[in-house]
Amino acid sequence: RAAVDLFGSVHGLPLSFSFPQLHTAALGGGSIFKVEGGKIRIGPESAGALPGPACFGRGGNDPTLTDAALLAGYLDGKRFAAGAIALRAELAEQAIDVRISKPLGLKGAAAGAAAMIEAFADRVAAEVVFVLSKRGWKPAEAALVAFGGSGPLLACLVAERVGFDRVLIPPASSSFSALGVGFTELAHEYRMLAGGPAVADAWGATVGALRGRAERDMFGEGVGVASCSSSVRVRDESGGKEHAVADGAIAPATLRKANGRVAVDFRLGVPGSCRSEFPSASANGTGAAIGGERVALVGRESKKVPVRDGAALEGKASGPCIVETPYWSALVPAGWTADAVRFGLRLSR
Numbered sequence: 001r002a003a004v005d006l007f008g009s010v011h012g013l014p015l016s017f018s019f020p021q022l023h024t025a026a027l028g029g030g031s032i033f034k035v036e037g038g039k040i041r042i043g044p045e046s047a048g049a050l051p052g053p054a055c056f057g058r059g060g061n062d063p064t065l066t067d068a069a070l071l072a073g074y075l076d077g078k079r080f081a082a083g084a085i086a087l088r089a090e091l092a093e094q095a096i097d098v099r100i101s102k103p104l105g106l107k108g109a110a111a112g113a114a115a116m117i118e119a120f121a122d123r124v125a126a127e128v129v130f131v132l133s134k135r136g137w138k139p140a141e142a143a144l145v146a147f148g149g150s151g152p153l154l155a156c157l158v159a160e161r162v163g164f165d166r167v168l169i170p171p172a173s174s175s176f177s178a179l180g181v182g183f184t185e186l187a188h189e190y191r192m193l194a195g196g197p198a199v200a201d202a203w204g205a206t207v208g209a210l211r212g213r214a215e216r217d218m219f220g221e222g223v224g225v226a227s228c229s230s231s232v233r234v235r236d237e238s239g240g241k242e243h244a245v246a247d248g249a250i251a252p253a254t255l256r257k258a259n260g261r262v263a264v265d266f267r268l269g270v271p272g273s274c275r276s277e278f279p280s281a282s283a284n285g286t287g288a289a290i291g292g293e294r295v296a297l298v299g300r301e302s303k304k305v306p307v308r309d310g311a312a313l314e315g316k317a318s319g320p321c322i323v324e325t326p327y328w329s330a331l332v333p334a335g336w337t338a339d340a341v342r343f344g345l346r347l348s349r
Contacts (some may be wrong), residue, residue, distance in 0.1 A: 003135070006235050006263060017191055018235075018265075023134070025127045029053070029069075029150030032062040033116050035103035040119040054095035055087040063099050067092035068116040069153055071109060073296030074322060074329050076307075081149075082326035114297055121154050125161035132162070139163035147176035152330035156319075156347055160333070167347040169310070174327035187269030188217040196236070196258030203255075207232060210266035218268055228268050235263040296322060298333065313340045323347075 008019020026044035030053060034041045047053050051060035053067045055077070069075050070092050077087035093109040101112030132139060143166040146155035155167045172179050190210045192199075199206060215225050232245050236258045255262055293304045298320045310323040310330065316339045317323060319332035323345065332338050336349045 016193070017189075023127065023131050025124070027120070027124055027127070028148070029066045029153075030064050031120075032064055033068075033100060033119075034062075035100060038104070040100070040104075040115060042120060042123055053092070055089065055092040056085060057088045057091055061095055061099075063092070063095040063112075063116065065116065065120055065150060065153070067095055068113040068120075069150075069329075071096065071113040072117060073294050073302070073305075074153060074331055076294070076324065076329075079324075079326060110297075110302070114300060117154065117157070117297070121157040121161060124154070124158045128158060128162050140165065143168050145170065146330075147173045149174040149328055152323075152328050154331060156331060156333050156336050156349075159347075165349055168341075168344060169328075169330065169347070170344040173325075173344070182275040184274055185269045185271070186221065186223070186273040187267055188214045188221075189265055189267040190214055191266075192264045193261050194264075196255040196260075196262045199234075199262045199264060200255035206264055207266060210264065211268070214266055214268035218270075223270055225268075227270055229271055231267045231269075233265045233267075235265070236260065294322060296320075296331070298331075308338065310338075310345055313338060313345065315339070 003021040004018050005021055006018055008015040008017065008021075010019070011024075026046070027042060028046065030046040030048055031043040032045045032047055045062075047060050047062055047064050051058040053064040054060045054062065055067050055070050066075070066087075070077055070087050070089055075087065077089060080087050092113075096112040096116070097109040100116060101107070101109055104112065104115060106112050106115060128144070132142070139162050142164065144155060144159050144162070144164045145168045146152045147170055152167075152169045152173060155169070159165070159167050170176055190213045192206055192210060194206075211230065214230075215228075218225060218228055234245055234255065236255075291309070292307060294307050295302055296305050298305060303320070306317075306321045308317040308321055308323050310325040310328070313323070316337045317332060319336040319338075320334045321332050321338075323330045323332055323338050330338075330345075330347065332347060336347055338345060338347050340346075
């Protein structure tokens with residue numbers, strides 16, 4: 001269950017409604033790498049999709065994680081994004097050599113790519129450690145969930161740095177965030193903030209006003225109120241207490257004891273308007289063309305490793321190897337194994 005703040009914030013800007021406790025960092029496959037003061041700096045600038053990484057061949061000259069992963073052998077340049085984009089290794093090599101290797105005094109683009117991968121894994125690990133320390137969690141008691149197009153790529157390297165023994169890659173990993181919308185019920189919610197005694201004295205009017213606004217929104221969705229169900233929650237900011245109450249009925253005495261603001265949330269939703277089952281592993285796409293071996297960077301050495309189909313993995317795949325689908329790839333280092341589980345792919349050591 002996601003941890004939620006009664007009043008959330010985004011990059012330090014306060015919100016008037018509840019929001020999951022998220023910690024974000026501008027790190028991804030398109031994050032631009034630079035050398036400043038003899039050290040690698042990652043982002044927050046991103047190459048995006050246009051011009052994109054240098055290897056896209058769309059005019060980008062700045063090296064990104066995608067460029068480094070291509071040179072490291074973690075990506076198949078011909079099958080990237082299910083073949084929608086043909087990656088050009090020579091462009092990635094030129095960008096990394098000029099902007100990373102030479103400023104750092106490294107010999108060749110391959111050395112620069114290795115340095116970029118190490119720096120990226122270190123940076124992501126530091127962000128994860130921050131979240132763990134803030135929540136008071138121990139890595140041995142948790143699992144790292146990797147999603148997005150580049151999330152699984154270096155997940156094991158990040159896990160090793162933090163101390164995780166398990167990494168989970170859900171089906172349809174590359175579109176995981178968009179998929180989440182399908183699990184969201186069609187609903188509208190309004191909040192009213194006031195002191196507890198004031199809410200208690202005007203409870204009927206408060207709920208009625210919130211209901212009217214939510215019903216107006218549902219009318220705009222083309223949904224009749226008869227198809228909806230409602231719920232009311234009262235949250236006491238001062239004591240951190242939360243009460244689920246019957247629509248239009250609450251004991252005023254409960255609210256009169258609140259010595260701070262009270263949030264009344266009225267929610268009107270359409271039951272059954274969301275998905276109830278997660279896609280199967282086949283949602284990652286067919287992997288018929290996957291197989292054989294590929295030269296890839298493992299540790300600080302390049303060696304031939306097997307390439308396994310992450311969409312239809314049978315048995316266990318032992319590292320070092322690369323697990324790949326048309327939409328994401330993952331490096332499985334030595335000492336790690338990959339196997340299919342109910343909620344996707346599990347990498348463990």
